[in-house]
Amino acid sequence: xxxxxxxxxxxxxxxxxxxxxxxxxxxxxxxxxxxxxxxxxxxxxxxxxxxxxxxxxxxxxxxxxxxxxxxxxxxxxxxxxxxxxxxxxxxxxxxxxxxxxxxxxxxxxxxxxxxxxxxxxxxxxxxxxxxxxxxxxxxxxxxxxxx
Amino acid sequence: xxxxxxxxxxxxxxxxxxxxxxxxxxxxxxxxxxxxxxxxxxxxxxxxxxxxxxxxxxxxxxxxxxxxxxxxxxxxxxxxxxxxxxxxxxxxxxxxxxxxxxxxxxxxxxxxxxxxxxxxxxxxxxxxxxxxxxxxxxxxxxxxxxx
Amino acid sequence: xxxxxxxxxxxxxxxxxxxxxxxxxxxxxxxxxxxxxxxxxxxxxxxxxxxxxxxxxxxxxxxxxxxxxxxxxxxxxxxxxxx
Amino acid sequence: xxxxxxxxxxxxxxxxxxxxxxxxxxxxxxxxxxxxxxxxxxxxxxxxxxxxxxxxxxxxxxxxxxxxxxxxxxxxxxxxxxx
Numbered sequence: 534x535x536x537x538x539x540x541x542x543x544x545x546x547x548x549x550x551x552x553x554x555x556x557x558x559x560x561x562x563x564x565x566x567x568x569x570x571x572x573x574x575x576x577x578x579x580x581x582x583x584x585x586x587x588x589x590x591x592x593x594x595x596x597x598x599x600x601x602x603x604x605x606x607x608x609x610x611x612x613x614x615x616x617x618x619x620x621x622x623x624x625x626x627x628x629x630x631x632x633x634x635x636x637x638x639x640x641x642x643x644x645x646x647x648x649x650x651x652x653x654x655x656x657x658x659x660x661x662x663x664x665x666x667x668x669x670x671x672x673x674x675x676x677x678x679x680x
Numbered sequence: 681x682x683x684x685x686x687x688x689x690x691x692x693x694x695x696x697x698x699x700x701x702x703x704x705x706x707x708x709x710x711x712x713x714x715x716x717x718x719x720x721x722x723x724x725x726x727x728x729x730x731x732x733x734x735x736x737x738x739x740x741x742x743x744x745x746x747x748x749x750x751x752x753x754x755x756x757x758x759x760x761x762x763x764x765x766x767x768x769x770x771x772x773x774x775x776x777x778x779x780x781x782x783x784x785x786x787x788x789x790x791x792x793x794x795x796x797x798x799x800x801x802x803x804x805x806x807x808x809x810x811x812x813x814x815x816x817x818x819x820x821x822x823x824x825x826x827x
Numbered sequence: 828x829x830x831x832x833x834x835x836x837x838x839x840x841x842x843x844x845x846x847x848x849x850x851x852x853x854x855x856x857x858x859x860x861x862x863x864x865x866x867x868x869x870x871x872x873x874x875x876x877x878x879x880x881x882x883x884x885x886x887x888x889x890x891x892x893x894x895x896x897x898x899x900x901x902x903x904x905x906x907x908x909x910x
Numbered sequence: 911x912x913x914x915x916x917x918x919x920x921x922x923x924x925x926x927x928x929x930x931x932x933x934x935x936x937x938x939x940x941x942x943x944x945x946x947x948x949x950x951x952x953x954x955x956x957x958x959x960x961x962x963x964x965x966x967x968x969x970x971x972x973x974x975x976x977x978x979x980x981x982x983x984x985x986x987x988x989x990x991x992x993x
Binding site for chain 3: 715727729732758793796797798802811
């Protein structure tokens with residue numbers, strides 16, 4: 534099982550990242566997720582993070598996924614800095630033999646990334662800038678995975 | 681809501697297909713799935729389908745997903761003909777405002793594609809060719825979605 | 828009346844035919860009747876009696892009691908295995 | 911003992927500081943003690959008393975009763991909103 538985490542300002546190449554997962558031995562299924570800046574009322578978004586803790590928190594989430602499902606590989610890329618509507622924010626890709634594990638692990642990783650990884654979003658709108666508030670629905674989503 | 685189905689012998693470009701979904705207005709989340717020919721014991725695989733019924737069955741599955749979740753777009757590409765280990769078989773991509781809908785609809789589409797769309801796989805192995813048998817676990821996966 | 832019948836996957840291989848147009852006797856009214864009538868051809872044709880065999884009528888999955896009409900397209904195939 | 915404290919997002923902005931190294935009085939033993947001690951600076955510092963404020967000790971989420979050691983890294987931040 535190979536796990537990999539990148540925090541970067543640069544964009545990522547979804548095709549290349551997916552090819553890095555589909556090309557691995559024993560892989561029959563790759564589930565992936567791409568998060569995008571939604572344009573509704575938002576002119577731009579700045580993502581701040583806690584260097585060091587972010588990588589550690591994401592690696593721990595991937596290790597938990599690896600313990601829970603039979604996976605071949607999992608990859609997370611999260612961008613930081615200022616992003617415009619339509620730009621990629623996050624990529625999560627999971628490779629496994631069968632689709633069920635890949636789907637479940639991919640959704641698990643996103644749910645925990647949303648509630649455990651130290652990123653903060655500040656939105657610029659026509660009314661000024663504001664820090665995005667955490668959503669209770671994200672806590673509820675993560676709580677679904679309790680054993 | 682835009683839905684699109686392609687049945688083709690040619691490979692598809694995961695990056696371009698995903699970009700076609702992330703670039704749409706109002707999209708915050710794109711969940712996707714890529715199925716790949718697993719190499720274990722299989723030298724090649726030939727996919728046969730029922731032209732006409734396949735497109736109709738897949739469009740109906742996408743329409744059901746659209747009725748059940750709030751989606752911006754959904755896309756299915758399924759290859760037919762002879763494929764080698766590691767080659768792409770299927771792409772399913774779903775775009776929506778929020779991740780939960782995208783994940784659920786993507787998995788729903790795959791579960792019904794597996795059990796309703798008229799494709800048949802024949803594997804070539806070192807012991808000769810054999811038609812792949814339907815798996816009960818796929819029927820069970822589709823049955824989970826009953827209202 | 829005349830209909831078109833298609834066979835897929837292992838059924839196509841076993842029967843050695845992928846498509847035929849047939850004139851049905853008046854006694855063949857439903858998908859179930861058609862299946863029995865084809866099985867009665869003997870030889871490999873009883874492969875169509877298998878519990879696993881599925882049928883589609885005009886490109887939609889169907890049941891044995893569905894009525895067949897003129898110029899309909901009927902298909903027989905095993906459980907699907909795509910994806 | 912000396913520790914490093916980091917502040918993120920709205921806390922960083924409100925406090926106008928992102929990192930400091932401080933020498934703790936002997937009475938500050940836990941994350942909860944540290945928070946009270948920082949709030950006692952007055953002015954904007956009571957933002958740290960908010961129920962929503964989270965703390966990490968050496969880059970792992972922690973609770974108010976966790977003990978602080980020499981050279982530890984403590985961080986204060988609001989609920990996370992990535993992804």
